[in-house]
Amino acid sequence: MQKTSLNEIHKQLGAKMVPFAGFEMPVEYTGITNEHIAVRKAAGMFDVSHMGEFWVKGPRSFDFIQYITSNNVAGLPVGKAQYSCMPNKKGGIVDDLIVYHYEKEKYMLVVNAANIQKDWEWCMENNQAGAELDNASSRISLIAVQGPRAAGIMQPLTSVDLASIPFYAFKVGDFAGIENVIISNTGYTGSGGFELYIYNEDAPKVWEALMNEGADKGMLPAGLGARDTLRLEAGLALYGNDLNDSTSPIEAGLGWITKFVDGNDFISRPILEKQKKEGVQKRLKGFVLEDRGIPRKDYEIVDRSGNIIGEVTSGTMSPILKKGIGMGYLKKGFWEVDTEIFIRIRNRDLKARVVKPPFVNLK
Numbered sequence: 001m002q003k004t005s006l007n008e009i010h011k012q013l014g015a016k017m018v019p020f021a022g023f024e025m026p027v028e029y030t031g032i033t034n035e036h037i038a039v040r041k042a043a044g045m046f047d048v049s050h051m052g053e054f055w056v057k058g059p060r061s062f063d064f065i066q067y068i069t070s071n072n073v074a075g076l077p078v079g080k081a082q083y084s085c086m087p088n089k090k091g092g093i094v095d096d097l098i099v100y101h102y103e104k105e106k107y108m109l110v111v112n113a114a115n116i117q118k119d120w121e122w123c124m125e126n127n128q129a130g131a132e133l134d135n136a137s138s139r140i141s142l143i144a145v146q147g148p149r150a151a152g153i154m155q156p157l158t159s160v161d162l163a164s165i166p167f168y169a170f171k172v173g174d175f176a177g178i179e180n181v182i183i184s185n186t187g188y189t190g191s192g193g194f195e196l197y198i199y200n201e202d203a204p205k206v207w208e209a210l211m212n213e214g215a216d217k218g219m220l221p222a223g224l225g226a227r228d229t230l231r232l233e234a235g236l237a238l239y240g241n242d243l244n245d246s247t248s249p250i251e252a253g254l255g256w257i258t259k260f261v262d263g264n265d266f267i268s269r270p271i272l273e274k275q276k277k278e279g280v281q282k283r284l285k286g287f288v289l290e291d292r293g294i295p296r297k298d299y300e301i302v303d304r305s306g307n308i309i310g311e312v313t314s315g316t317m318s319p320i321l322k323k324g325i326g327m328g329y330l331k332k333g334f335w336e337v338d339t340e341i342f343i344r345i346r347n348r349d350l351k352a353r354v355v356k357p358p359f360v361n362l363k
Contacts, residue, residue, distance in 0.1 A: 004049035005141050005203040013221055021113035023050040025224055032225035036319045039191050039230055042218030043147035045210055046227055048195075049203065052116035052137040054109040054123060061105050064131035068123065069099060070249055070266050072259035076101045081168045081186050084257050085249050086122065091271035092245040093252070095119050096237065098186055100170060108182075108197075110142075112239045126267065141203035145210060145219070146193035146230070153214040154194060158183065162194065176209035178202045188227065190234025190362040229316050232325060235286055235357020241297055242284055242313040242327055250275040251329065252284045282310065282329040286357040287341060289324035291350035300344040301328050309334045312343060320360045330354070 002023045010017065015026035026047065028035060038044050056064055065073045071084035078101050086094040095115045100108040111119045120135050127133060145154055151162045160173035160183055170184035175196060182197035198206055211221070228238070237243050237252060249258045250272055260273050289295060295315030303309050315326030326343070334341060337356055342349035 002050075004047055005200040006047045006049065006143075006207055009204060009207055010047065010221075015221070015223060018224070020224055021050055023113065025050060026221070028223040028225045029221045032223070032229060033319045035220055035222035035226035036229050038218060038220040039147045039189055039222060039226065040320060041148070042220075043145055043149040043153055043193070043214055044189075044220050044222035044226065045207070045214065046144040046146065046222050047142075047207070048144050048227075049141040049200075050113035051142050052111040052113060052119065052135070053140045053142075053197070054111065054120065055132075055134040055136055056107040056109060057132040057134065058105055060129040060131040061107055063129035064127055064133075065099060065107055065109075066264060067129060067266055068126055069097070070254075070258040070272070071099070072261055072264045073099065073101075073107075074261075074263060078103060079169055079171065081170060081184060082257075083168070085243070085254060086119070087249065087266065087268040087272065088122075088245055089268060091248045091268045091275070093239070093243045093247060093249060094122050094245065096239055096243055096254075100182070100184070102172075102182075114240060139200060141198050141200050142195060143198070143203065143206060143210070144187065144193065144195045145214075146187050146189040146222075147191045147219070149214075149217050149219065150193035153210065153217050153219055156213060157209055165194070176206045178206060181206075188234075188236060189230040190236070190358055190360075191230070229319060232314055232316050232327070233318055233320060233359050234362060235327070235359060237284070237327070238314060247284070247329070248272060248275055248280070251280045251282055279332070281332050283332075283335045284313065284327055285330050285335045286325070286327050286355050286359060287343070287352045288321070288355050288359065289326075289343060289350055289352045291352075292324075293343065293345045293348075293350045294324045295326040295328075295343045295345065295352075301330060302342045302344055302349055303334065304340065304342065306349065309341065315343075318359060324350075324352075325359045327357070
């Protein structure tokens with residue numbers, strides 16, 4: 001079991017530790033709901049150092065990323081980040097990721113923790129362009145501070161003007177006395193905030209500085225449990241649940257990161273372009289339970305007559321709505337907003353309706 005550089009700190013804080021993606025990670029400290037509410041109302045701090053980071057360098061870096069990802073990197077200036085996915089050869093998704101344009105001929109790919117080895121092998125196998133690839137995952141720690149008070153907590157620790165970093169952009173500067181920190185505005189909670197990419201040896205110092213700064217501002221350390229309920233309330237997909245090797249970005253509602261423009265000849269483009277043109281038979285959609293219950297992954301979704309029309313891919317009890325919410329793939333004809341559907345929970349069909357995420361008002 002791998003451990004992040006903050007493992008001992010989590011244990012000192014009384015975190016409940018669990019295995020996740022090959023790492024020992026904190027699932028909660030003071031309770032999932034407590035941490036969830038802190039992020040929505042004040043701030044929460046997450047150790048997400050288990051995520052993977054690949055550097056792509058050299059004169060062929062652009063060509064490589066343009067081929068291996070579905071979004072259009074030609075429209076990504078230095079200092080900006082881009083949500084994208086890596087399609088496989090059959091139109092499924094190897095992984096979803098964030099592409100950072102760090103310098104003119106240098107990019108960073110941030111991939112899911114459970115997929116680091118799989119993604120690395122995929123990149124190596126498909127590096128026809130001959131870009132220089134460097135798997136830096138084991139050297140880099142990642143701390144996320146999320147919530148409406150995140151900027152106020154973080155600003156005293158850096159000379160970088162955090163207000164000058166728009167959503168899906170980043171700057172490199174000092175933080176808590178550490179130089180060359182990547183400060184990124186690309187959160188996964190829907191409540192705003194920033195992420196800090198730092199070397200492992202600097203992570204404890206940065207974490208402690210943030211804890212001191214946030215102590216009287218309502219910030220709590222938060223674990224993977226709250227990270228999951230927060231991302232689900234925001235309607236954000238999770239690889240392994242809502243996305244996988246057999247779901248296409250078109251089916252997953254990710255047509256907006258699948259750019260069929262000149263010069264963007266990515267893997268599986270003909271397959272996905274055909275889906276875009278002709279339509280698909282299932283789509284990933286959000287739903288809210290109207291009956292009392294909690295939807296879970298793999299639960300069947302049925303129509304009023306009990307016919308199976310889909311399955312739940314993610315589900316939880318929303319700490320804000322106090323209702324069961326979830327996402328799942330629905331057959332064509334059942335995915336329009338306000339369509340009545342039923343979630344089969346312990347042989348009971350509980351009424352739900354299709355909604356467009358986010359599930360709560362995150363402004």
